[in-house]
Amino acid sequence: MDRHSDTDLVRAVRQGDRSAYAELVERHYAKVFLVCLAVLGSVHDAEDVAQDAMIAGLQKLYQLRDAGQFGPWIAQIARNLSINLVRKKAAVERALNRKPTEPVEPAGPDDTLRRAVARLPMELRLPLVMYYFDGKDVKSVARTLDISTSGVYLKLKTAIRQLHQILTADGEQK
Amino acid sequence: MSQPCHDMQERILDLALGALNEEQAREVQRHLDTCDSCRRYARALAEQGESLAALGWRVQADMDARRDRAIDALQGVAPAGPRVLPLAGRFARAAVAAVLVLAVGILIGRFTSPKPIDVEQLRADLQASIVASLQPAVRQSVLSDVDGRLDAALAARDERIATEFVELLRQDLRVIAAELTTGSEQLVDERFAEVVELIEAARQTDRRQVAKALEQIRTQTGMGFLRLATLTEGRPATR
Numbered sequence: 001m002d003r004h005s006d007t008d009l010v011r012a013v014r015q016g017d018r019s020a021y022a023e024l025v026e027r028h029y030a031k032v033f034l035v036c037l038a039v040l041g042s043v044h045d046a047e048d049v050a051q052d053a054m055i056a057g058l059q060k061l062y063q064l065r066d067a068g069q070f071g072p073w074i075a076q077i078a079r080n081l082s083i084n085l086v087r088k089k090a091a092v093e094r095a096l097n098r099k100p101t102e103p104v105e106p107a108g109p110d111d112t113l114r115r116a117v118a119r120l121p122m123e124l125r126l127p128l129v130m131y132y133f134d135g136k137d138v139k140s141v142a143r144t145l146d147i148s149t150s151g152v153y154l155k156l157k158t159a160i161r162q163l164h165q166i167l168t169a170d171g172e173q174k
Numbered sequence: 175m176s177q178p179c180h181d182m183q184e185r186i187l188d189l190a191l192g193a194l195n196e197e198q199a200r201e202v203q204r205h206l207d208t209c210d211s212c213r214r215y216a217r218a219l220a221e222q223g224e225s226l227a228a229l230g231w232r233v234q235a236d237m238d239a240r241r242d243r244a245i246d247a248l249q250g251v252a253p254a255g256p257r258v259l260p261l262a263g264r265f266a267r268a269a270v271a272a273v274l275v276l277a278v279g280i281l282i283g284r285f286t287s288p289k290p291i292d293v294e295q296l297r298a299d300l301q302a303s304i305v306a307s308l309q310p311a312v313r314q315s316v317l318s319d320v321d322g323r324l325d326a327a328l329a330a331r332d333e334r335i336a337t338e339f340v341e342l343l344r345q346d347l348r349v350i351a352a353e354l355t356t357g358s359e360q361l362v363d364e365r366f367a368e369v370v371e372l373i374e375a376a377r378q379t380d381r382r383q384v385a386k387a388l389e390q391i392r393t394q395t396g397m398g399f400l401r402l403a404t405l406t407e408g409r410p411a412t413r
Contacts, residue, residue, distance in 0.1 A: 016253075022248070050240070052243060134230065160223070
């Protein structure tokens with residue numbers, strides 16, 4: 001199978017080749033999903049928003065100036081849509097005068113870790129999830145989030161340290 | 175739980191991320207062999223990373239199914255963009271937008287116009303409007319022009335009057351000075367004449383006083399001066 005570059009695929013989509021967009025989705029869906037998961041903390045919400053992001057990407061593809069930057073561009077769309085959903089949920093919670101609820105996921109052996117990750121700031125949660133959930137590739141994380149590799153390292157170290165502090169504190173409380 | 179060595183925390187974090195080269199990793203490992211706190215910290219970070227990676231694997235397990243569902247959802251979506259505007263580009267879009275705005279404006283103006291235009295009435299209105307709008311402007315212009323000319327003339331006249339006044343003042347000063355000089359000479363002469371007259375009057379008075387005295391002597395003695403002189407000349411001789 002020929003491996004086309006993102007630039008080739010974007011140009012093909014613009015010329016009406018819908019299958020080219022399917023190939024872009026094949027290539028970038030996992031990262032888009034992880035961005036959504038890092039922001040939302042819920043697999044179900046992340047799947048819905050990742051799908052919406054891919055649809056939005058197809059509809060707005062003409063706005064993409066640098067076709068080679070499809071990956072960071074679609075990840076940014078996913079991040080914005082995820083943040084919008086978080087805000088909407090928070091607004092609903094406020095309207096109902098309730099405390100914001102944590103994402104509902106089936107309880108399991110990872111429950112403590114999930115909750116601890118969810119308590120990290122979003123700017124730390126994103127690189128942490130992208131790194132550990134997608135092959136521990138710092139350069140890939142840097143490309144997807146459109147930041148430098150040194151920036152990714154710095155955020156990862158801070159995230160790891162804070163996550164350890166959260167887990168340690170929780171362990172001592174129990 | 176004891177804290178890891180402060181100066182080793184960053185190194186242990188680098189180790190957990192696999193960011194150290196072999197030599198740096200061996201150096202950290204040598205410290206971990208001798209420091210229980212740092213060793214526990216490094217082990218905790220490693221286990222934390224393994225748990226995260228394991229969580230990631232479970233999330234990734236269903237990724238293909240999610241991806242397929244996303245691709246299926248795209249089937250009914252029509253791509254937007256170049257097909258809508260074949261000449262996509264900032265200039266083309268701006269031109270199209272401008273034409274649309276103009277067309278909308280023309281249509282709004284045409285459909286919102288209350289009645290057909292009366293050309294004669296419009297001309298009369300325009301003329302009245304232009305005259306009404308021009309008259310104040312023309313008046314204002316003329317007034318401004320007159321004011322300017324008046325100011326200029328007044329300024330010139332003021333200057334001429336000032337010059338003439340200075341000249342007249344100089345002439346008057348010269349006349350006054352001359353009159354003062356002449357007047358002073360006449361006054362001196364008059365004063366001198368008065369003094370002379372006074373002196374003369376005094377002399378006349380003295381003369382009258384002497385004559386009066388002589389007349390009184392002559393009356394009292396019955397002799398004139400001549401007789402009296404004769405009498406006085408002979409007295410020493412008689413002694």
